[in-house]
Amino acid sequence: MAQRQGDEMEYVADDNEMADAEDDIYFRGRVFGDSESESDDDDEYESMENRMTDTTAAEARKGKDIQGIPWDRLSISREKYRQTRLEQYKNYENIPQSGELSEKECSQTYKGGKYYDFWQNTRSVKSTILHFQLRNLVWSTSKHDVYLVSSYSIMHWSSLSSKKSEILNVSGHVAPCEKHPGSLLEGFTQTQISTLAVRDNLLIAGGFQGELICKYLDRPGVSFCSRTTYDDNAITNAVEIYEHPSGAVHFMASNNDCGVRDFDMEKFQLSKHFSFSWPVNHTSLSPDAKLLVIVGDNPEGLLVDSQTGKTVKSLSGHLDYSFASAWHPDGHIFATGNQDKTCRVWDVRNLSKSVAVLKGNLGAIRSIRFTSDGRFMAMAEPADFVHVYDAKSGFEKEQEIDFFGEISGLSFSPDTESLFIGVWDRTYGSLLQYNRRRNYKYLDCM
Structure with missing residues (x-):
């Protein structure tokens, strides 16, 4: 991974802050993405502002933006701003001109899946990022409890x-x-x-x-x-x-x-x-604790014996460095996320090629999580997009969660009921919560 030197740590804020994509985005004099005051004197005001701008599922159903962004008062529409972000977001590469896989080389997936419904967005907790390549800073321990990094x-x-x-x-x-x-x-x-x-x-x-x-x-x-x-x-x-x-x-x-x-x-x-012979950015242990997936500053990943550290098989296909990996609970399937904007799904029973190659919209795949029941896999890009795939259907169908801001991490709750996403932005930093969609709910019966 890139060493923490020079201006690289300012990459997230300087290049991909929401305000930078469109200079004339204003809301009552505040530039979209400008930093808010962090002085003690402003704590009471900030707390009041956070309560006012949190968004619930009921409010979202009535048309309120899930992040509380007042698009009707801005000089640009959400659709136009989304297009601008897609065109201008700078994806970081450790291997210049590593290129992108063509659409033909990537798996065809069908969007429109509805697996998790928006539940709430809170700006009371703002997750932060210190290194632009490391995004595992959000962890859930129950459908109501989540831990995250906020500054120090x-x-x-x-x-x-x-x-x-x-x-x-x-x-x-x-x-x-x-x-x-x-x-x-x-x-x-x-x-x-x-x-x-x-x-x-x-x-x-x-x-x-x-x-x-x-x-x-x-x-x-x-x-x-x-x-x-x-x-x-x-x-x-x-x-x-x-x-x-x-x-x-x-x-x-x-x-x-x-x-x-x-x-x-x-x-x-x-x-x-x-x-190993290169920096290790992420490892994942198989459910039976026998195999380790090792990814890092090398386009090839490794599958190694967890007891000896000896390589069982090299994983070829990615074009740049990898920063994410995860195992499916069945112990056969695992996934790796790379700066070439793809997540590759592998099967230990046949590692000659990937089971699927899933492509992001903006940039590197920085985080990957499977639900504990193995039904879904979520992958997070550096910003704006989290993709939830139906693993049971062979990763052919997905739900695309679309918002604005850098992603500090994502986590399914152990019981699979909740999905938490940390959003880092100087103005709209927050914690998003989605709840698993069920066919029948108690309230529906009332």
Whole structure:
């Protein structure tokens, strides 16, 4: 992945801010996409503004924009602005002129699927992005509970109570309150969070200097701190929490120093460390814990043995670097997301070619998630579009969720009932929630 140097970190704000696509978009004197005041004096006003501009499903059915954007007062229509975004959005490439796959090479999908219905958009919580290529910063633990990164804080949002709470603040000094061998008791100061993972009661935050901060949500303080490496380019790119066949909770960290590290959270110790020939941007462990998908700064991905780290098969087809991967619960199908604007679906029983090649609209596929029942797969572009595919029908039909703003992450709830999407924008940053569509609802009977 690109190192965090120079102006690259301003890529999201400078090149793809909503205001930049059309200079004359104004709303009562405020430029569309301008930053809002973050001073303490404005907190009360901002809180009131957020309550006023949140959107519910009932309001959306009456015609209100789901993000609260007042198109009727702007000098451009939503349709025209969408076209402008499609034409002007700059997709980042690590391999210049890597090209795009032709429509003929990509799978034909039919839009119009309706799997998840818009439920609400809240601007009370605003997710943020620190590295333009790393977008795993939103995690749901139930259909009402979601965790996300907001500046130097990890926040919890309850859609049931419509309340937010700060779970961890890393702007100052963070140190473990428990003693475990290998834990850095001195902790960290001003950690810049690059990636996040939350599962059950365990939260893992990764940082730009290789930091790993482990917190159990049902315990006070931080349980464990570790630094994966002291290399100059030490970014923790991704974290995956899983249950080891032994029953112990483990997590796997993908790092820019070309390493993949497995930690046993029962013993709070590093259990495995594999090294590869290029920076690892994301890994996914198969449901039976036997195989690992490894993707990173190489057009070819790898399928490796999770016990030995030895390559089982190379994955050929992508044109640029990959930043996302995920396994279907059946253990046969997995997917990889790339900066060539495609998500490739693979079957371990025949890896000679992809099962499907799914193409985005604007840019790289930065996040991929399957529902726990295996019915749906969601893939997120860097901005504006989340695609939900019907995996049961062979990824031939999709629902396209269309909005405006950079995407900080997406997450299905464990019970598949909710889909949360983090939107980063200086004016319209928010958290979107969609609920799974059911044929019959309790309210329909009343």
